[in-house]
Every structure is written in C-alpha cells, then in structure tokens.
Amino acid sequence: MTKSSKKVAPAAKPAASKAPAKAAAKPAAKVPAAAAVTKIGKSELIDMVGDRAGLSKKDASTALSTLLDVMGESLRAGQTIGLPGVGTLSVKATAARTGVKPGTAEKIQIPAGKKVAFKIASDLKKSL
Template sequence: MNKQKVAKAELAARISERTGLTRKQASDVVSAATGLMIGALRTGQTVGLPNLGTFSISRTAERQGVRPGTTDRITIPAGKKVRFKISTGLKDKL
C-alpha cells in the first residue's frame, strides 16, 4: 500500500489543473477551506464533506495513565479530540 502524503502544494496543483485556477489561487482556496473548517470545529459545529465524511469534536474524560519509560502513574486531563466518520460512499469506493 502506498503511504505517501498529498501535501497542500500537491493538492493546490491538482486543483489548479482541474479548475483552471492558478496555483496561487488554488492554494488560497485550500487555505480558506481549512480555515473555515477549523473555525466551525472551534465553535462546536460539525463539518460534513459529501462523499468524504464528517469531522466533529468530542470531549475526552480525565483518566489515569502511565508515564512512558517509567511506571509512574499520572492523571491525563480531560480534553478534546477531532473525530472523523467516513461516509458510506467513500467506504464503498475504497
């Protein structure tokens, strides 16, 4: 399985080829889209992308853990994490 990453520059280049936008314009579109998605997640909204999936924020509870490399018990504070639920359309295509 190929595990290469498609970075922002490559994504912008591919968008540019398909849409006729310049690479700079395509890069601005990618930046704007990711910025809007982050902003929505920060306000507690979910972000759904058709045929891809849905991003959401979930809260994690405080829990006990072990400090790596030692046997010291530590308390891991409550926090937030980003969750991604794949769409059935994408799942079927993979």
C-alpha cells in the first residue's frame, strides 16, 4: 500500500460536507442587524451632536468633553447619573471574594472594590 492510498479522502469529504450542513441549519436571522454596526467613537459623536444642534465642531467637542468629564467626576464621587430616555449610571460596591488565577488554577483573594453599573431605561429597552 502506498502513502497516497492510505489517505482516506472520501471520509474527509463527508465530514467537510457535514460542517456546512450544520452551519446552514443555523438560521442567519438570529444575528441582529445591529451586530454589523461598528462602535461609534468620540469623533463620530462630536460630528452627530454638532450637526443636530447646529454647533461648530469645536463647540460640540467642548460640550461633549465637558459632559464626559462631569459624568466621570460624579461617578468618582459616588453619585448616580440619570440620563432620561437612556438609563441610569451608578456606582456599586463589590465584595471581596476568592477567585482562580487562569492557567495555574491557583486560588487568589480578590479585594473588595467598586464598579459602574448601568440600568437601561424601560422605554429604550422596549424599543430595541
């Protein structure tokens, strides 16, 4: 028997043909159309705010930067920020806990801390 005859090409083809059949079985409709949309960055937000509010790019940039700075300062101070029609940002305390270090399975102690939580507005949630 030669090396070329040892290869089982017919067995490999059905396995390859099964993979597309499984992929075809999954409906593409489950993937939301919004998944194709990329993230909007700060410069895009500046352009959008400037266009809608009739502001220059510089004024829109100043307004957005100031808004983000004020929001950051408020969250650092532990305040809750309500954004009508969007949701609420708040600071939540996290408890100390035991975790597992990836790769080594070594148990480590994770200290208590804080995190920013977001609760979506019900109107926005319904419209998504």
